[in-house]
Amino acid sequence: KPFTDIKHYILILKRENGVTWLDNFGETDDEKK
Structure with a gap:
């Protein structure tokens, strides 16, 4: 289960x-705004 591995x-x-x-x-996304 890939999603479980990601979590x-x-x-x-x-x-x-x-x-x-x-x-x-x-945080990176906020800096771009």
């Missing part, structure tokens, strides 16, 4: 960095 990967990033790639993408 697991996000949880790993969140645990290690304190943020998710979704948070980083949101």
Whole structure:
């Protein structure tokens, strides 16, 4: 199940960095506006 793997990967990033790639993408998108 690819979607489950993606969620697991996000949880790993969140645990290690304190943020998710979704948070980083949101910040980048805000800068472009």
